Structure formats: structure tokens, C-alpha cells
Amino acid sequence: MTTALITGVTAGIGAAFARRLASGGYNLVLVARDTERLRQKATELHDRHGVEAAVLTADLATEEGITAVEDRLRDREHSVDLLVNNAGFGNKGRFLEVPVSDELTMLKVHCEAVLRLTSAAAESMRERGRGGVINLASVAAFFPRGTYGASKAWVTQFTQGAAKDMAGSGVRLMVLCPGFVRTEFHDRAGMNASSIPDWMWLDADRVVETALQDLARGKTLCVPDPRYKALLGASRLIPRSVLAHASSTTGRKYGPK
Numbered sequence: 001m002t003t004a005l006i007t008g009v010t011a012g013i014g015a016a017f018a019r020r021l022a023s024g025g026y027n028l029v030l031v032a033r034d035t036e037r038l039r040q041k042a043t044e045l046h047d048r049h050g051v052e053a054a055v056l057t058a059d060l061a062t063e064e065g066i067t068a069v070e071d072r073l074r075d076r077e078h079s080v081d082l083l084v085n086n087a088g089f090g091n092k093g094r095f096l097e098v099p100v101s102d103e104l105t106m107l108k109v110h111c112e113a114v115l116r117l118t119s120a121a122a123e124s125m126r127e128r129g130r131g132g133v134i135n136l137a138s139v140a141a142f143f144p145r146g147t148y149g150a151s152k153a154w155v156t157q158f159t160q161g162a163a164k165d166m167a168g169s170g171v172r173l174m175v176l177c178p179g180f181v182r183t184e185f186h187d188r189a190g191m192n193a194s195s196i197p198d199w200m201w202l203d204a205d206r207v208v209e210t211a212l213q214d215l216a217r218g219k220t221l222c223v224p225d226p227r228y229k230a231l232l233g234a235s236r237l238i239p240r241s242v243l244a245h246a247s248s249t250t251g252r253k254y255g256p257k
């Protein structure tokens, strides 16, 4: 049986990956911080799909958390065939409103954890000559949008570069760049998302379906919706200063402090 390890699996896009992969017969390793929610998910997935779902509580903003997941990915007796680096969050506020320590936590989860977990997984996958890694970035990677956009730009460049370096090894790496997806993300970040027009919202299950199809096709970058593909194409024709204004205002209204 094949096994997938998914980070940030208690909600949103990670939970959608877990549902979709369990329905396809994957055994799962479920990673996040909330043990109770992880256990509930594991039971639910096991009962509904008959797969094994192991719980690994880890805070990817900490050294111990990252190490625990690295160790699991390096376990040659229980190999992981697909890694989904999905855990992530937004900070509440703009530059200088967010404490630098929170920005550094974001870089730890979005960049350091992704680098280390991708490396641990890809190394053992290369030995077996097969495997896949999906790293969650965002369309924000293509726009000036604070530390969040910058961290996702790093994920995008890193993943596409690593995919090129791993070409011919049997290991596929792909970066997934969705637009706005209805999840817990915006509430958790204290964002008031009411100004985001309906047409910009994507469904997590459809995002996941497209991502898995694109990984199977060997793509290294997945923008999982034609509307956002068109938006990205059009953005190349717009002056950077106009883009910076639009991207720093869209969906960045914050509730009371």
C-alpha cells in the first residue's frame, strides 16, 4: 500500500488532501499541532475508507516538531510515497504591525520546515526511484504581498528548482499555487475576507483534485483554476507599482486587534 504524509491536515486544504488520498486507498500520516483534532480525523478516515491513519503531533515552528517529521520521513521500513507540505498560516497585519518574531515563525513553518521535510523525503524517495512531493505556495507568490507572499515565492522557486535537479530520478516535485480557498485560514489570521468577490473563491476539494492530476502529469507548477491562470497572465502586463497596491489591499482587511 502507498503512504502519504500530509502536514496541516486538521483543516482546510490539508484535510481535503487527506479525504481524497484516503478515498484512493492511501495510508496516511497526519501531521498538525492539535492532537485531539488529529485523532478525530484519523478515526473518521479509517472508518470511512478502511485505511491506516497514523497521528503525528508536531509544531513545525519548532526544532523538535520539524525533527520528528524528518525522522518519520527517513524511516526506511515505513516509507512515505507522497509528502504534502501544506501547513501554513497568515499573520494579522501589515509590515511593522506584525512582530518580527511572528514573521520569523512564518519563515520557519513556510520555508525551513518545507526545505527540511522535502529534503528528508526526497532523499529516501530517490533511493527507491519513486515518490512525490507537493509543496503549498499560493498565487501570492507572484505578487508583492509582505512576508507571506515572499515566503510563498521562496517555496515556488525552491520546489521548481529541486524538481529540475531531481529530473530522471523517479521523484516528482510540484508546487501548488491556489488563489483564495474557503478554509479556516482567513479567520485564523484575523482577516475580514468579506471584500473578496465570490468569483475569486475556490473549493478545497477541487483544488486538491487538480493538484493530484497535475502531479500525475509531471507538472512542476500547478495553478489550479483557469481564472487565476488568466489573472497571472494579465498581471505580467500591469506595472509593478499598480500590482503592489492591488495585492497589498485585496483580502487584507483585519478585524479588531
Ligand SMILES: NC(=O)c1ccc[n+]([C@@H]2O[C@H](COP(=O)([O-])OP(=O)(O)OC[C@H]3O[C@@H](n4cnc5c(N)ncnc54)[C@H](OP(=O)(O)O)[C@@H]3O)[C@@H](O)[C@H]2O)c1
Residues within 6 Å of the ligand: 007, 008, 009, 010, 011, 012, 013, 014, 031, 032, 033, 034, 037, 058, 059, 060, 061, 086, 087, 088, 089, 109, 136, 137, 138, 139, 177, 178, 179, 180, 181, 182, 183, 184, 185, 186, 188
Ligand atoms: N486558504 C487560502 O486562501 C490559501 C490560498 C493559497 C495558499 N494557501 C496555503 O494553503 C496551506 C493550507 O492553508 P489552509 O487554507 O488550508 O489553512 P487552514 O484551514 O487554516 O489550515 C492550516 C493547517 O495548518 C496547520 N498548522 C498551522 N500552523 C502549524 C504549525 N506551526 N505546525 C503544524 N501545523 C500547523 C493547522 O493545524 P493545527 O492548528 O492543528 O496545527 C491546519 O491544519 C497554507 O500553506 C496556506 O498558506 C491557502
